[in-house]
Amino acid sequence: MSEREFDLIVIGAGPVGENVADRAVQAGLTAVIVESELVGGECSYWACMPSKALLRSGAALRAARDVDGAKQAVTGDLDVAAVLRRRDSMTSNWNDAGQVSWLEGAGIELVRGHGRLTGEKTVRVTADDGTVTDLVARHAVAVCTGSAALLPGIPGLADIEPWTSREATAVQSIPGSLAILGVGVVGAEMATAFASLGAEVTIIARSGLLGGTEPFVGELVADSLRARGVTVKTGVDAMAARRDDAGRRVLELSDGTTVTADELLVATGRVPRTTDLGLETIGVEEGSWLDVDDTLLVRGFDWLYAVGDVNHRALLTHQGKYQARAAGDVIAARARGGEVDDRPWGAHVATADHDAVPQVTFTDPEVASVGLTAAAAAEKRGLNVKVLDYDLAHVAGSSEQSDAYVGKARAIVDLDRGVLVGATFVGPDIAELLHSATIAIVGEVPVKRLWHAVPSYPTVSEVWLRLLETLGRDSA
Numbered sequence: 287m288s289e290r291e292f293d294l295i296v297i298g299a300g301p302v303g304e305n306v307a308d309r310a311v312q313a314g315l316t317a318v319i320v321e322s323e324l325v326g327g328e329c330s331y332w333a334c335m336p337s338k339a340l341l342r343s344g345a346a347l348r349a350a351r352d353v354d355g356a357k358q359a360v361t362g363d364l365d366v367a368a369v370l371r372r373r374d375s376m377t378s379n380w381n382d383a384g385q386v387s388w389l390e391g392a393g394i395e396l397v398r399g400h401g402r403l404t405g406e407k408t409v410r411v412t413a414d415d416g417t418v419t420d421l422v423a424r425h426a427v428a429v430c431t432g433s434a435a436l437l438p439g440i441p442g443l444a445d446i447e448p449w450t451s452r453e454a455t456a457v458q459s460i461p462g463s464l465a466i467l468g469v470g471v472v473g474a475e476m477a478t479a480f481a482s483l484g485a486e487v488t489i490i491a492r493s494g495l496l497g498g499t500e501p502f503v504g505e506l507v508a509d510s511l512r513a514r515g516v517t518v519k520t521g522v523d524a525m526a527a528r529r530d531d532a533g534r535r536v537l538e539l540s541d542g543t544t545v546t547a548d549e550l551l552v553a554t555g556r557v558p559r560t561t562d563l564g565l566e567t568i569g570v571e572e573g574s575w576l577d578v579d580d581t582l583l584v585r586g587f588d589w590l591y592a593v594g595d596v597n598h599r600a601l602l603t604h605q606g607k608y609q610a611r612a613a614g615d616v617i618a619a620r621a622r623g624g625e626v627d628d629r630p631w632g633a634h635v636a637t638a639d640h641d642a643v644p645q646v647t648f649t650d651p652e653v654a655s656v657g658l659t660a661a662a663a664a665e666k667r668g669l670n671v672k673v674l675d676y677d678l679a680h681v682a683g684s685s686e687q688s689d690a691y692v693g694k695a696r697a698i699v700d701l702d703r704g705v706l707v708g709a710t711f712v713g714p715d716i717a718e719l720l721h722s723a724t725i726a727i728v729g730e731v732p733v734k735r736l737w738h739a740v741p742s743y744p745t746v747s748e749v750w751l752r753l754l755e756t757l758g759r760d761s762a
């Protein structure tokens with residue numbers, strides 16, 4: 287056994303842990319990062335990167351098929367083996383050597399193994415070969431252990447070995463048929479990907495698709511999935527699961543019907559990776575999401591931080607990395623007795639987590655949203671809002687882009703402050719439009735000033751002008 291001391295211990299080398307450590311080291315602290323699986327975390331190997339790789343080829347093919355002149359050049363279907371090869375290269379074949387050398391270059395020490403807190407500012411790491419390393423933090427410990435797939439307690443479900451997002455994103459051969467339980471972002475993206483890769487897909491959801499978004503989002507995505515041959519079953523619960531005689535997965539549904547498929551993907555949510563983390567040694571309930579303040583400090587502690595998925599503020603890589611920049615900087619500032627800027631929108635707080643979280647769902651059409659939905663703004667926040675809707679197919683840029691454009695935009699304006707508080711865009715390749723809305727919301731740009739932000743012609747961004755015209759020049 288060996289014992290080593292650092293200014294900062296980071297548990298979990300996902301995208302978030304890497305960034306917390308990097309910022310702290312850049313500010314002059316020493317940092318060690320503990321990783322039990324692959325450096326790079328869920329995002330690099332079983333989430334963002336492989337899922338987008340599985341989706342991209344199908345999206346490119348459909349884009350070509352939607353443009354006369356180009357569609358005549360498309361004479362075949364996706365080359366599934368090539369798609370999987372591209373996915374393998376995006377995940378570096380599940381080899382983290384590249385990310386390990388990045389850590390080395392950044393001056394961050396790596397200790398491989400499972401980390402557990404053993405008390406205040408102490409962490410014990412047990413490697414696969416049983417080697418134990420005790421780590422002591424002079425200033426802080428940051429828990430960046432992420433989240434894992436939730437398996438609901440449906441009778442028989444665990445016994446039939448369903449897929450989680452890990453098996454889906456790391457798939458080696460496409461099943462003939464795939465049932466997907468739960469249609470949030472993961473379920474909707476995987477339905478899109480596997481349908482394009484030739485599987486017969488059935489999606490099963492308790493309510494609509496992509497809950498928490500504007501209502502038209504789920505409807506447009508469901509219509510598109512149906513048009514691609516996906517069976518969409520909404521308003522049903524899964525009651526029991528079993529295998530049939532052929533070994534196929536069978537789900538019994540609350541409406542009395544069954545769905546049978548070669549594989550079943552469960553995409554019903556996430557749980558925090560906070561079990562077996564030694565939280566009980568510091569009086570925190572294990573298995574819970576870690577509640578933090580805006581500087582990412584776990585409430586009740588002055589040395590324990592929780593950053594990324596594990597704090598449940600926004601389960602997205604970019605938002606976790608944003609938190610990581612604030613956390614790494616504030617840990618260093620506090621360690622050195624420097625000034626802490628924890629005012630809203632200050633350098634050391636993750637203010638945007640509350641009202642300005644951008645998210646893209648890479649379905650076809652894509653869904654890009656930021657800020658509040660109309661319902662959240664009016665009902666939860668009690669804001670005096672105007673909802674601006676526009677059919678994206680009517681913008682010149684969209685008809686240039688595609689002969690079959692389907693899309694919609696919605697902006698939510700807070701009439702009392704005269705600023706945008708939410709925006710949602712649904713349409714092919716709409717993702718890149720989102721950052722304009724994020725900037726308008728975070729910058730609290732007066733809507734009157736947005737009239738002077740002139741969109742280029744003919745681009746889909748012209749929708750900004752159409753939305754402003756819907757509002758009227760003198761309304762806000």
Ligand SMILES: Cc1cc2nc3c(=O)[nH]c(=O)nc-3n(C[C@H](O)[C@H](O)[C@H](O)COP(=O)(O)OP(=O)(O)OC[C@H]3O[C@@H](n4cnc5c(N)ncnc54)[C@H](O)[C@@H]3O)c2cc1C
Nearest residue numbers: 298300302322327328329333334401432594595601602603
């Ligand atoms: C299918 C899917 C697709 C997604 N697509 C996107 C996307 O396109 N864009 C996006 O922004 N987000 C996406 N997400 C979400 C994104 O993956 C997460 O928000 C992100 O990975 C969170 O980063 P993290 O560093 O907090 O956690 P993780 O990436 O989960 O990393 C945590 C790390 O901690 C390690 N660890 C855990 N416990 C211990 C321990 N006790 N000791 C040592 N190490 C430990 C784990 O092995 C892991 O490497 C997707 C998620 C899924 C499931």
